[in-house]
Amino acid sequence: MPRAAATKARKQATQERSRATVEALLAATARVLVREGYDRASTNKIAAAAGVSVGSLYQYFPSKEALVAAVQDRHVEHMLSEVRATMTQAVHRPLPEAARELVRVMIAAHAVSPKLHRVLVEQIPRVRGLAQIERVGEEALSMTRVYLGAHASSLAVEDLEMAAFIVVTCVEALTHAAVLYRPALLGDESFVDEVTAVVIRYLGYRAPEGDARERT
Amino acid sequence: MPRAAATKARKQATQERSRATVEALLAATARVLVREGYDRASTNKIAAAAGVSVGSLYQYFPSKEALVAAVQDRHVEHMLSEVRATMTQAVHRPLPEAARELVRVMIAAHAVSPKLHRVLVEQIPRVRGLAQIERVGEEALSMTRVYLGAHASSLAVEDLEMAAFIVVTCVEALTHAAVLYRPALLGDESFVDEVTAVVIRYLGYRAPEGDARERT
DNA sequence: TCATGATGCGAGTGATCACTCGCATTTTCT
DNA sequence: AGAAAATGCGAGTGATCACTCGCATCATGA
Numbered sequence: 001m002p003r004a005a006a007t008k009a010r011k012q013a014t015q016e017r018s019r020a021t022v023e024a025l026l027a028a029t030a031r032v033l034v035r036e037g038y039d040r041a042s043t044n045k046i047a048a049a050a051g052v053s054v055g056s057l058y059q060y061f062p063s064k065e066a067l068v069a070a071v072q073d074r075h076v077e078h079m080l081s082e083v084r085a086t087m088t089q090a091v092h093r094p095l096p097e098a099a100r101e102l103v104r105v106m107i108a109a110h111a112v113s114p115k116l117h118r119v120l121v122e123q124i125p126r127v128r129g130l131a132q133i134e135r136v137g138e139e140a141l142s143m144t145r146v147y148l149g150a151h152a153s154s155l156a157v158e159d160l161e162m163a164a165f166i167v168v169t170c171v172e173a174l175t176h177a178a179v180l181y182r183p184a185l186l187g188d189e190s191f192v193d194e195v196t197a198v199v200i201r202y203l204g205y206r207a208p209e210g211d212a213r214e215r216t
Numbered sequence: 217m218p219r220a221a222a223t224k225a226r227k228q229a230t231q232e233r234s235r236a237t238v239e240a241l242l243a244a245t246a247r248v249l250v251r252e253g254y255d256r257a258s259t260n261k262i263a264a265a266a267g268v269s270v271g272s273l274y275q276y277f278p279s280k281e282a283l284v285a286a287v288q289d290r291h292v293e294h295m296l297s298e299v300r301a302t303m304t305q306a307v308h309r310p311l312p313e314a315a316r317e318l319v320r321v322m323i324a325a326h327a328v329s330p331k332l333h334r335v336l337v338e339q340i341p342r343v344r345g346l347a348q349i350e351r352v353g354e355e356a357l358s359m360t361r362v363y364l365g366a367h368a369s370s371l372a373v374e375d376l377e378m379a380a381f382i383v384v385t386c387v388e389a390l391t392h393a394a395v396l397y398r399p400a401l402l403g404d405e406s407f408v409d410e411v412t413a414v415v416i417r418y419l420g421y422r423a424p425e426g427d428a429r430e431r432t
Numbered sequence: 433t434c435a436t437g438a439t440g441c442g443a444g445t446g447a448t449c450a451c452t453c454g455c456a457t458t459t460t461c462t
Numbered sequence: 463a464g465a466a467a468a469t470g471c472g473a474g475t476g477a478t479c480a481c482t483c484g485c486a487t488c489a490t491g492a
């Protein structure tokens with residue numbers, strides 16, 4: 001049972017061998033978390049799964065929480081790299097395309113490793129609050145805010161801050177819900193269409209010219 | 217640590233005194249869960265908080281999980297009663313009003329006891345999956361499905377099943393996000409407006425007559 | 433080569449926790 | 463009243479788990 005709750009790394013791995021140990025531990029933690037869930041993922045099991053002793057585990061991670069936190073960080077970093085890569089390119093494109101990019105990137109981000117994602121989302125809030133995982137949403141939110149600011153003139157919303165919050169929350173929730181409860185939808189192009197439509201219609205987008213792509 | 221994982225009640229409380237004990241246990245469980253979180257909410261603490269002995273606790277609940285599950289059921293039942301009461305009346309009203317009702321009832325449902333709700337959502341999935349809490353969403357989903365079916369002619373969506381999923385997911389997520397991250401928005405009438413707008417615009421609603429309430 | 437530090441090991445430690453059991457108290461019957 | 467049933471009690475039990483410590487093994491540079 002937890003004594004303190006340190007979350008920072010204990011020792012820097014410098015040699016090649018030790019970096020491999022750390023790597024094995026992180027990978028094993030992810031595997032065991034997926035297979036057993038947080039509660040049943042004991043540090044002994046994780047060490048065993050990594051082919052490493054408990055002692056070594058505690059040489060690099062001061063606590064179980066720290067270990068899990070490291071896995072979480074890594075996962076979030078993966079997702080963030082997806083988000084950033086795609087969204088920076090979307091800023092200068094018209095809404096229908098930009099919205100589609102947002103939707104796609106959210107789906108892609110959630111598809112990084114869905115099972116791990118699920119465990120992290122469902123069981124790990126206890127470790128550090130949802131804050132960490134929320135960073136993906138935060139990132140998307142800030143980029144969306146920028147986008148809306150730049151395109152305010154062609155949109156029919158007043159409060160851009162709220163609009164950004166609403167757009168990101170909806171898109172995030174829809175991808176999230178799809179991953180968890182309707183996995184079949186993820187490959188479905190019409191799902192992307194619909195989510196995109198939510199955004200476009202909510203924002204009251206009007207095509208600048210005779211562009212017949214949207215009904216409504 | 218858990219041995220089996222029974223989730224059903226152990227003994228029916230018949231006398232007045234024992235019903236009070238059960239009641240005290242449920243109330244105390246909710247309190248302790250909120251105060252300590254699932255992990256630190258030990259059965260001994262709960263019993264103490266209820267002014268009852270551990271032995272008595274196990275006379276009515278075969279496991280910690282069963283106890284928490286009972287609290288969860290009760291909470292969901294509260295939320296559901298909110299949802300059902302309001303939504304059955306909304307079926308015969310035009311979209312702008314019905315959508316507003318949906319939004320309001322979701323906010324109301326989440327406001328039943330937000331702190332407990334948060335714990336239940338964030339920490340309890342492990343107990344029975346999210347399935348239980350999701351029942352609120354399921355209920356709203358099925359009622360929304362019915363509504364959309366009845367009003368299909370005045371809407372601009374094709375796949376009603378998907379539309380219902382999208383509408384409920386968005387509204388649920390927005391209220392949920394507001395409860396967790398933007399509590400200030402909950403009292404804000406313009407938040408209700410915006411969420412309602414998401415629904416109305418997505419569904420491509422056109423007022424049957426000269427009704428100037430909506431832009432877009 | 434060998435000395436020094438880095439890395440690895442895993443049995444053991446102390447703490448916690450879910451849960452049981454034998455007995456005490458209260459309530460409900462006759 | 464008094465027997466029987468229901469309810470309540472809480473110290474104790476066995477299990478688990480996060481984490482430590484003393485020692486072994488390996489890599490390095492001189």
